Amino acid sequence: MHAKSLHRLPLYQQVKLQVLERIAEGEWASNELLPSEWDLADQFAVSQGTVRKALTELVNDGVLYRQQGRGTFVSAPLDDWAGLAMVSPGLLAEKPDRLLREFLGVSRVHAHEELAAAMGLRRSAPLHRIRMLWRMQGQVVALDDVMLPVERFDAIDTRWLRQMPGVWSLLQQHFGVRLRVQAEQWRAILPGREEMQLLAVADGVPLLQYLRLSCDMQGVPVEWRERWCVTDKFGLIRQGNP
Template sequence: MNRNQLRRRPLYEQIKSLLLQRINDGEWQVDEALPSEWDLAEELSVSQGTIRRALTELVQDEVLYRQQGRGTFVAESVSDWGDALLGSPGAMGVGGAAPLVELLSCSRANASVEMAEALGLRRSEPLWRLRQLWRYQGQPIALDDAYLSCEKFEGLDARWLRQFGGGVYATLQRRYGVRVMVKSEQFRAELLPREEASLLGQVTSIEVPALSLLRLSVSMTGEPVEWRQRYCLTQQFAYVVTP
C-alpha cells in the first residue's frame, strides 16, 4: 500500500460527506426519508455496511434521525436557542421549556479581534449582526447578537430570517445549504450593558447582573460560521443545561 492510499479518507467518511452535501443541496428536505440503505449502496457502488456507518454518524451528528420500521429522515436544523431550557431555580429533574424568539434587526458591523480570530476572518471584516429577543412566559428574558460573514452569506436580510421563522440556523440551512452545530460555549456572570438592559426592560439605575454566553458555531465540515453573544436574565429562572 502506497503513501497516498494511507492518506485516503475511509470510504464511509467519503460517503458521509457526499450524503451531507446532497442534503445541503436540498435533494432531501426536512422530515423527508432518504432511500433505503440497500438502494443507496447500489446507487453509490459501496457495501450496505458502509452506508449504514455513514448514516449512523449523520444520526449522531443530528443531521438525520431514524424511525424504527420506517427509515432514516432529514432532521430539522438545531435551534438558535440551543439545548438549554429555562426552569424554576432549584427544581432539579423538573422539565423546563425554551423561550420564543423575535428578530429585532439585521444590520452590519465590523469584526472585532476576537470575532475575526474565531471566524477565521480579517480584523474589521464586514459582518452581519442579527439581533434577537427571547421571551419566556411573556417576559423578555434574553438578548442575542449573532455575527456572520457578509461575504459568505451575501444577500442575507430580515425578510429571509422572518420567512424561516426568525431562526438564524434555519435560514442558513434553507437559504444557503449550510447546517450548523455548536462547537463551543463559554459562560460567565456580567453586568448587563445599558443598551441591552433597556431592550430587556430593565429600566433602572441599579446595575443588573446577567448570564453572558459566547458561542462559536461551525458547519458540519468544521468551518467557522457564527459568533454569538447572549445576555440572559436569571433572577427568576434557571438556565438548565441537560446532558
C-alpha cells in the first residue's frame, strides 16, 4: 500500500499492515515468536493497546496465534488442499505423499453468471485465474483453476505465486486473509481438450471434478476453485475438517 494511503487508515490498521508486510518479507518465519507488544509499540511508535488490537485482528484472521504465557506466533501457511489428500485406492490408512505444485500462469477473466452469484460479485466482474498442476510420485494427478476477485487482490504478483506453496498461503502471508471452505461439490465429468492435454488423459476418460467456494474468517466469499483429479491410480480422501 502507498505510504499516503497507509496514513489515512486508523493506527491499528497501519500496524496490522506493517506486521503483514514484515511477515511477507520473511522477517518472522512460521511458528516464530513475535517481539512483545511493548517492543512492537516502541518500533511502530504507537501505544501497546494499538498493537494489541492489530495483533488480535491478525489472530482472528488466522495469520497469528497466541500461546498462554508465551506470546504471539506466526501461523504456518495453509494448504490449498484444505484437508483433502490422494492415496492408493483402498488404503484409507495410508499416509499421503506430498503433492508438488507446478504454477502454470495467471490471467484475467470475467465472472460468468453462476460464479458471480456464488461469490457475491456483479456479472462479468474481473477475476484473476490462477492455473496450477499437482504431481504425486512424478505423475500429474490434478489441475486447479483458482478464481480471485481483482478488486480485492489487485496486487497479486506472479513472483509470489512461484515462491509460495499455494494460493491459500499467498493470501495469508501477503494479504492477511485466511480461508475456510464454505461449500464443496464433486462430480464425474468429461474434461475439455485443454484439460485433457495438461493432465495427459485419453479422450472420453472421465475425471473427478471438485468445485469449492472458500470464504474469509468473516464469511465473505473469496475464492472459487475448480479442480480436475485423475483418480485411475489414486483415490481422494479427506483427512479432517479444514
